[in-house]
Amino acid sequence: MQPVEAYFMENYKSHCPQYLALQVFGDKWTLLIIRDIMIEGKRRFREFLQSKEKIASNILASRLQLLEQDGIIYRSKDPQHKQKVIYSLTEKGIDLFPILMENARWSLKYKPVEKEDAIKVQAILDGGWEKILSIMDDLRKLHLKQ
Amino acid sequence: MQPVEAYFMENYKSHCPQYLALQVFGDKWTLLIIRDIMIEGKRRFREFLQSKEKIASNILASRLQLLEQDGIIYRSKDPQHKQKVIYSLTEKGIDLFPILMENARWSLKYKPVEKEDAIKVQAILDGGWEKILSIMDDLRKLHLKQ
């Protein structure tokens, strides 16, 4: 079996778009890590550990590894500090932003979202696709090496 | 503690919109059930069991129960067939449709989606919000009792 075929032949149970998406971020933590990168500006292991929801370090390590394997984030090392790692988004990762926004829209309507968050989200939603695309452009400038 | 306060005081780890959304559908199966109702038109326990991804009946039962508790679906009994149960979407459930569409948009771009599915999804995405809202209206006619 050739590599190219192998990619499309991966033993997925189905090739439904929902199923394929949930294989990547269908769990309690993955999108929270993406949120921490996109919204909170976090880039390092220790920063992710300090989120409100208190992810365990072994779970965090495994999720970061899966996200890297999936090509949603990439790791690079701080040249000044040899052991420091910086996590960045790829284009594929930045493209998850609209999903976060739809989640937020739904939560805003049906869940007890913190007032401060609600205001921020509403401002983006009011800006429509234009606003979302401009935020994604900002993320590109921050995360993609030219 | 009064009921109304109790709702807003639920012991969530945070009141971040992403976290609150993932508490409801942050797992491998929940959104696939919603997909089966919205896209495949499934309404009954046996139908959900027959999806391509082969959900186990105990998991299905637990997810349907959680979705009902969350007010995303409701159960009703077929008056003709006493033991038959019909699952329907609430407005809160129908409002998950845009999330499915954003998931699909992402998968379409980055994952090996089945061609037939890809064509259907693309047709909806080409229609923009107008198309999405009209599909949600169709779902309302089918699921919400007047």
Add this chain to the structure above:
DNA sequence: ACAACCAGTTTTATTTTGCAATCAGTTAAA
């Protein structure tokens, strides 16, 4: 009466998660 059908439940084994402690290497201060 009997077989097929319905929505689940039970049982058991396996996998994943959560938590705390710990690790090896690197840097900064004394």
Add this chain to the structure above:
DNA sequence: TTTAACTGATTGCAAAATAAAACTGGTTGT
């Protein structure tokens, strides 16, 4: 130059969630 603090993790263990298969009690059609 020891020493302490910080870095991104890893390890061991218990608890919880999931998966697979068999099974249940009731209903319906023949």
